[in-house]
Amino acid sequence: MMPFDEIRAYLRQQNPLYQGIQYVPIDQIVGSVGRYKEFTRQFLPLDDSVKERWIGVDVLARSRGWPPIELYQVGDVYFVVDGNHRLSVGRQLDVGSIEAHVWQFPETVSIQANDAVDDVLIRLEEERFLERTSLKENVPNYDIQFTTPRRYAELLAQIFNLQQKLEIIDETAVNLPDAAAAWYEMVYLPTVQIIRESTLLDEFPGRTVSDLFVWLSKHRKGLREEYGASKNLAELAGKLSEIYHENGISKLKRQVRRLFGGSHLPPLDETAVADKNT
Numbered sequence: 001m002m003p004f005d006e007i008r009a010y011l012r013q014q015n016p017l018y019q020g021i022q023y024v025p026i027d028q029i030v031g032s033v034g035r036y037k038e039f040t041r042q043f044l045p046l047d048d049s050v051k052e053r054w055i056g057v058d059v060l061a062r063s064r065g066w067p068p069i070e071l072y073q074v075g076d077v078y079f080v081v082d083g084n085h086r087l088s089v090g091r092q093l094d095v096g097s098i099e100a101h102v103w104q105f106p107e108t109v110s111i112q113a114n115d116a117v118d119d120v121l122i123r124l125e126e127e128r129f130l131e132r133t134s135l136k137e138n139v140p141n142y143d144i145q146f147t148t149p150r151r152y153a154e155l156l157a158q159i160f161n162l163q164q165k166l167e168i169i170d171e172t173a174v175n176l177p178d179a180a181a182a183w184y185e186m187v188y189l190p191t192v193q194i195i196r197e198s199t200l201l202d203e204f205p206g207r208t209v210s211d212l213f214v215w216l217s218k219h220r221k222g223l224r225e226e227y228g229a230s231k232n233l234a235e236l237a238g239k240l241s242e243i244y245h246e247n248g249i250s251k252l253k254r255q256v257r258r259l260f261g262g263s264h265l266p267p268l269d270e271t272a273v274a275d276k277n278t
Helices: 004-008 050-061 086-091 115-135 151-171 176-197 211-216 220-227 233-247 249-260
Strands: 019-025 031-034 068-072 077-082 099-107
Touching: 004 031, 004 115, 077 086, 086 099, 099 233, 115 151, 151 176, 151 211, 176 211, 220 233
Parallel strands: 031 077, 068 099
Antiparallel strands: 019 099, 068 077
16 A cells, blocks of 8 residues: 555645545555555555454444545545545445545646556655756756666765866856766766666666665775775776676676675665765
8 A cells, every 4th residue: 555654745735625525446446545555556454353353343334324535635636644444444345536635736747556666655755856957958868767766866965066076167156957967978878878788777677777775875885895985986887897897797796795794685675865966
């Protein structure tokens, strides 16, 4: 089930607009505000305490019905504010829609009922990132794609860092879109070009060059201790590429495993403190 609080953190507008009482298709209700751990995606109860209340609501539904539930709407999907048990029973009774008070969050990102939570978060994060940086409008062939959420914050940290450096060098204010365009051309593109040419991604099936770019950023300090100082991420990626071509991926894997004290390469989605240097 989708946890609404995670999604709400990325919404442009935090105050929803009341849309009145509506009949909402049950299949479009995909999450809950506070009880997403108590039900499955199909709103079946996950523990016995919830099941007891579920039975009580079922009896009420069959005898007298119930009042409207309360929902938040984001895109084409809905999240339960109040009425999880009523919705659960309604789904099992195979009713097509349910009466609800609806509050809508205006949002341009499309969210569908069968979307995975991570995919929704990535789309919301990317939209906020692009709103702040204008990268899609300002650089040709913009291409940043992540397979896990919470990666755009690392990119913004690097852009802010470069923005400060440019202001010191130019002795004038530099706006964020200009700093972002400079970061994309000077930091991001050279690094991902080396990653693509090196086939380093072979060790991370299902991941993207953007995923590996952030992985290098987060682990730059440890990798520097193993392979020596690098002027920038592109040079670091080049060093790893040379090791791959000269010694094979097996040696690179052994060295990185030893560096991080484990039997596997550090996962690209682990939560690590980012090294903000670029």
